[in-house]
Amino acid sequence: MQDPFSLSDKTILLTGASSGIGKQIAETLSKQGARLILVGRHQDTLDETKGYLNVNLNQNHIVENFDLEHVDEIPGWMKEIVSKHNVNIDGIVHSAGIQTTSPIRTMKISEIEKMMSLNLYSGLALLKGLSNKKVNSSGGSFVFISSIMGVVGQPGIVGYSASKGAINSAVKSSALELARHGIRVNSICPGFIPTKMMDQWSKLVTLEKRKETENQYPLGFGTPTDVAYAAVYLLSEAARWVTGTSMVIDGGYSCQ
Amino acid sequence: MDFKNFVREFEENVVMVAEGTLEMSTVLENLEDWDSLAVVSTMAIADNMFGVQLDGEEIVSCTTFGELIDKVKNQLSGA
Numbered sequence: 001m002q003d004p005f006s007l008s009d010k011t012i013l014l015t016g017a018s019s020g021i022g023k024q025i026a027e028t029l030s031k032q033g034a035r036l037i038l039v040g041r042h043q044d045t046l047d048e049t050k051g052y053l054n055v056n057l058n059q060n061h062i063v064e065n066f067d068l069e070h071v072d073e074i075p076g077w078m079k080e081i082v083s084k085h086n087v088n089i090d091g092i093v094h095s096a097g098i099q100t101t102s103p104i105r106t107m108k109i110s111e112i113e114k115m116m117s118l119n120l121y122s123g124l125a126l127l128k129g130l131s132n133k134k135v136n137s138s139g140g141s142f143v144f145i146s147s148i149m150g151v152v153g154q155p156g157i158v159g160y161s162a163s164k165g166a167i168n169s170a171v172k173s174s175a176l177e178l179a180r181h182g183i184r185v186n187s188i189c190p191g192f193i194p195t196k197m198m199d200q201w202s203k204l205v206t207l208e209k210r211k212e213t214e215n216q217y218p219l220g221f222g223t224p225t226d227v228a229y230a231a232v233y234l235l236s237e238a239a240r241w242v243t244g245t246s247m248v249i250d251g252g253y254s255c256q
Numbered sequence: 257m258d259f260k261n262f263v264r265e266f267e268e269n270v271v272m273v274a275e276g277t278l279e280m281s282t283v284l285e286n287l288e289d290w291d292s293l294a295v296v297s298t299m300a301i302a303d304n305m306f307g308v309q310l311d312g313e314e315i316v317s318c319t320t321f322g323e324l325i326d327k328v329k330n331q332l333s334g335a
Contacts, residue, residue: 103293105269106300156293204296206312 004238008033011087012235013078015068015126016096018045020195021145024224025093025231026053032232035059037081037089040096041067062087068096068122078129089135091235094123095145097163099197101156101204112159119163124170127185131178139182143234144171145227146187148250164189168246175244184243188230191250193222219251259325262305266321270297280322302328 012029016022017038026036030053038061040046046063053061064081068074082089097119100111123144130136149157150164167187175185192198192213202210214221230249233239248254267273271287271294284290295315302308308331318324 101296102300103297105272105293106297156296204299204312205292206295206316209292209312 005232005236006033007091007232007235010090010235011035011037012091012093013037013039013089013126014093014095015039015122016094016145017049018042020095020197021190021193021224021227022093022095023049023052025095025145025228026050028225028228028232029093029235030059030061032236033059034091034235035087036061037085037087038063039066039068041065068118071117071121071125074122074125075129075132078126078135079132082135088137089130089140090138091141091143092126092130093143093145093231093235094126096122097145097197099147099157099160099201101201102159103156104158107159112162115159115163116166119160120166120170123167124174127174127178130183131181136181136183140184141235141239142174142183142185143231144185144187145231146171146189146246148189148191148248148254150187151189151246151248152254171246172244179243184234184239186234186239186242186244187246188227188234189246189248189250190227191217191222191253193224193227195224216256217251217253218256222249222251259328262301262325262328265301265305266298270294270301278321280320280325282321283319284321284324285319298324302331306332308332 007029012034014026014036017026018040026049029036038046038050043065050061050063062085066077098115102111127142130140130142144167146167147164149161150168153161171185171187178185226249230247264275267275267278272289295312298315299310302310308328314327318327
């Protein structure tokens with residue numbers, strides 16, 4: 001019986017693979033047999049990630065240099081790469097994202113706009129691309145890496161919460177719209193995962209506050225691997241009946 | 257360096273007091289809106305106005321408003 005969590009016959013496009021959670025997702029998906037299309041702005045860090053990946057299964061991973069800030073160009077670019085590499089994209093994990101801590105009293109809308117653009121708009125543009133029959137014709141799975149901060153709140157991160165909460169809502173409507181095309185859409189909502197993106201937050205708060213935060217997690221802080229395994233599930237045949245959901249992976253943080 | 261704008265911004269948007277309320281000897285803890293978010297906001301305006309990167313712990317170690325201004329001045333002079 002075939003492993004239901006295997007991704008061995010799937011081509012998955014992954015954003016944010018240069019660092020943090022995205023980098024771990026690349027490693028884990030590769031171990032599950034997926035062929036990856038790694039997307040990012042920096043060729044050298046993408047090549048570095050590709051270098052780490054397990055290629056025992058002859059996956060022949062692809063690296064594509066593209067700046068997701070060019071949101072309107074995303075769907076067209078996706079058609080190009082599908083044609084160029086002669087592939088069908090079976091799934092997408094949108095892990096690229098930014099977080100800035102900015103209290104309301106001094107926040108700038110332009111900062112919020114940057115988060116909305118990368119966290120949400122580029123994800124939606126990728127989803128648009130995936131829904132095109134030239135890119136995907138046999139059904140697929142789209143996974144947004146959202147955040148627990150799109151489910152519960154926290155002072156100081158209004159813009160970030162807005163972008164992640166928007167993802168969680170978008171997942172529901174898009175799941176309904178794309179169900180008949182065989183495309184499932186879900187998000188993963190991780191709790192606090194110490195990564196480079198969170199270094200900024202760590203520098204902004206006092207040590208006392210950091211310890212206080214860790215104590216709010218019944219199972220402690222998470223790791224990128226915890227998120228990667230959830231991505232495997234949602235991309236695999238095991239999740240064939242899962243769509244329109246936001247999967248909380250947070251060590252028990254939000255159940256209190 | 258003109259600190260008047262910094263003081264005005266700090267008064268209005270960080271600790272939300274009337275213009276001209278703060279003195280160098282004002283004890284920060286006594287200000288109602290001096291909380292952990294005010295600390296983050298202070299870092300944001302110091303960065304936006306002067307390009308100065310202040311540490312959360314540094315700011316929290318200041319007792320008076322004057323000490324905070326000194327921290328910003330020190331960073332600016334590269335101390």
